[in-house]
Amino acid sequence: MEPSVSTPAGPTGDDWPDVVWYEVFQRCNYKTINEAEKACSQFTRITDDNGFWRDHCERDGITLPPPHAVKLAHIKGHDFDYRYLYSCADTGGVDPYGQNILRNVPVNPAVAEAYGEYWMRYHARNCTYESPPVGYNATPEMPTEALATSFIRGFRSILVNLEKAGIEPWVLDKLRPAIVARERHAPRFDCSAVYNFAAQVRKEDEIYPHTLVRWLGKPDASRGDIRETHYPQWAKQPWKTEEILIADYGFGMRNVLVSSTAKDNQFWAGNYGMKFTDTELQLVFPEKLEWNDTEDAAPVDFDETLSEPDDYEYDAFGRHVMYNFISDDEDDDYEDQESVNFSDDYDAEDVDYDEDGDEEEESE
Template sequence: VWCFLFHIIILFYFLVFEIFLNVPPHQVVRACRLVCHEWKEVADRDSFWRERCRREGYHFCHASKVPTNWKHFYFACKNRRNLLRNPRGEDEFNGWTIVENGGDHWKIEAPMVSHPNEGVQKNFVTSFGMCLKSQLIDLKEEGYNSSFMDEIQPHIRISDWYAPRGDCGSEYRITVELLNDKKAVVQEFTPEPVTFPQWNDQQWNQMTHVFKGYGPGVRYIKFTHGGKDTQFWAGWYGIRVTESCVEICPADDS
């Protein structure tokens, strides 16, 4: 009898386990685990979230490490998103801090050349003096606590789209800094400025970079970009920027 009951319990466990794998993850956490002790035990098991990661293709970005909390890892992968606000200028300059506003200042326009992403209908435009703007991302406020950042050290992927104006030379600049709790620099990406001559094809270009192996202590990300025209023409003949992105990427797909 006891052997029979044991097999029934094991069968029940695996049935619940398999059913939960086909239930939306937020429902597993918010509803299923509250039904009874047995369901809660399944929903809280590390093996359940590890299997969910495996089935959905979330592979840990550090081959030599294993997450100590697979549920946190799963939801970090599931909730991957752009942490920059208003990346296309659709909400004017909300979310951005103007660092330098040279020449005739920053402006927002419709793209002169269609962006590869058809959804992009606005871009920021620089002038004849240096124009720079930035955002400071607080990782804790975005749901990435210190233990997660220090243990997982997820890849941090940044990208930015920029384009010159065809009839004027221009310069594009970008700096992205990983900062600790004192806002001191842990690691920095600052490529050489990109310059364009007068009479160019004014096509869109993408700047990308992935931060890896930056060590513990990262609490903020500061994203700064912009540029200017190089011929000092009044108006807005400088570099255009849009569709900027900063993503936390715990899975090895960055």
């Protein structure tokens, strides 16, 4: 009879006290912890503690909500869900309460569009990635990379779902932190250019214009703003930071759309238009926070019956031919409007433009 061979048993959950497993799990990512919870009740007991996830956020450098916001929320019967915060931050590569929610979003459109995080949508057109930016004397203040534009209007838009990024809905509805969008921009030293920067908050079920933040009428300050800046030739303008503060938005806002458009004003071939980079999005909790119990109806600054088309067309300057968007009832009338499209039978190089950007008519 052969002697039996025993294999030393590894430690089970009950062999180690909670404090040991606590430290082990503090060094694991969210996916690992989520799977480990299925093993035994001891693991579930440890990870059910909201304080465990608060400590895990701190350990991994995830910014916590400010203490005065935590205190006010607790008084009102709400506590921040640190597990939710950690899960979104760890799996989505985002720090929602940090200095810049867009910190990890690449500047290069080819890389950014493949970034693919579920909490944001990225779209760019007619923008060229430059590293370093061309047309400047190198200085310590100059950014290392930027998007450059040409005589065809270039644009870039980023739609952020704050809830999916880790901000709980009640935080946006009850505490309503200010939302700040920033971006650096500058023209080349040798070419006149124009630059637009815009930010707008939206409800989750509101339509998403494919390109730009646009209002049908005057912009509603509670929803955001649009800034336009013109620079003359030989401006030698240093890099400037544009900032938009959205502080008085209403109930139910979940998305923030940040968009930038730019072009040169002299219609030169090449990337002589405005450049922009270092886009930031941040939540700011004022020292004197107020609790909002009223589910007020947020102001509507556009017709919610507007529809987004399946096929997008652009004119010769990169402008969306549905720039202000049209309702279904107006669709028939819109088909009669003229537009210039880059289709297979249209060669943009054969078109001449006057100083206002309009096509020159052929002389008979």
